[in-house]
Amino acid sequence: MSNIKELKSKFNEKYRNIVSDQKLGKPKPSIEKPYPLDVELIMLSKDFKVSGLSLLVAMQNRKSRRKFSGNKIALDELSFLLWATQGVRNSDNPIFRTVPSAGARHPLETYLVVHKVEGLQNGLYRYLPIEHALYCIEKEEAIVDKLKVVIPSSNPISMGLDNCAITFLWAAIPYRTEWRYPGMGVKVIGQDAGHVCQNLYLAVEAINSGVCAVDAYVQDAADELLCIDGQDEFTVYMAVVGKVI
Numbered sequence: 437m438s439n440i441k442e443l444k445s446k447f448n449e450k451y452r453n454i455v456s457d458q459k460l461g462k463p464k465p466s467i468e469k470p471y472p473l474d475v476e477l478i479m480l481s482k483d484f485k486v487s488g489l490s491l492l493v494a495m496q497n498r499k500s501r502r503k504f505s506g507n508k509i510a511l512d513e514l515s516f517l518l519w520a521t522q523g524v525r526n527s528d529n530p531i532f533r534t535v536p537s538a539g540a541r542h543p544l545e546t547y548l549v550v551h552k553v554e555g556l557q558n559g560l561y562r563y564l565p566i567e568h569a570l571y572c573i574e575k576e577e578a579i580v581d582k583l584k585v586v587i588p589s590s591n592p593i594s595m596g597l598d599n600c601a602i603t604f605l606w607a608a609i610p611y612r613t614e615w616r617y618p619g620m621g622v623k624v625i626g627q628d629a630g631h632v633c634q635n636l637y638l639a640v641e642a643i644n645s646g647v648c649a650v651d652a653y654v655q656d657a658a659d660e661l662l663c664i665d666g667q668d669e670f671t672v673y674m675a676v677v678g679k680v681i
């Protein structure tokens with residue numbers, strides 16, 4: 437039986453009487469997954485040199501794009517996309533970002549398959565919003581071949597993978613949300629992810645690029661690619677980005 441009814445507002449009633457871990461005084465989960473101490477951080481600039489494209493034009497032009505030119509995206513442009521999707525607004529308080537999140541819990545981690553980015557070797561990376569930095573998890577020239585296992589050829593976006601520049605893979609750590617809202621993660625994490633990807637759709641318009649959201653992916657292959665356990669952290673959404681023709 438589908439759990440679609442869990443999207444109804446009555447859903448809240450089911451969980452109203454459950455005492456949250458927050459109310460029980462359990463420690464607040466960290467807003468950013470720790471990273472290995474021995475990695476080299478690639479610090480990104482927030483001094484973006486992107487066009488001043490109006491929001492109106494970005495909204496008007498936004499569409500899902502599946503054909504890319506194969507040209508590289510500049511590191512500065514990638515920095516802008518990362519800031520637009522998860523960037524910290526005020527460094528004094530990293531819970532406030534460029535995107536909203538239920539209870540400012542920000543349950544998503546951002547991983548990147550880097551395929552055509554100036555100044556970055558191909559491979560798998562993770563974004564650190566607090567530091568506004570990246571680190572490389574795995575260097576792999578042919579990383580896009582691994583992506584093709586995650587996004588099967590039956591998916592229309594698969595035709596764009598050889599020429600794409602970056603793929604965003606968002607993984608949820610549901611306890612960040614459920615610590616405050618027990619049982620609600622299934623609803624609000626999807627809502628949070630929607631805000632993130634919509635900002636990406638608008639931001640790419642400002643850098644002459646295109647994006648296509650991806651939901652039809654192979655779950656286990658995605659979690660394996662990201663080296664995450666698929667239980668406490670698992671892939672929930674993706675988006676393929678590239679320079680447009």
Ligand SMILES: Cc1cc2nc3c(=O)[nH]c(=O)nc-3n(C[C@H](O)[C@H](O)[C@H](O)COP(=O)(O)O)c2cc1C
Binds near residue numbers: 498591648651
């Ligand atoms: C949650 C979500 C999942 C999607 N998954 C895929 C996908 O797996 N493959 C694909 O080619 N397009 C995917 N899309 C893109 C939709 O097909 C697209 O948004 C829709 O056809 C409307 O076109 P437009 O975005 O150009 O307005 C997805 C869009 C959303 C919002």
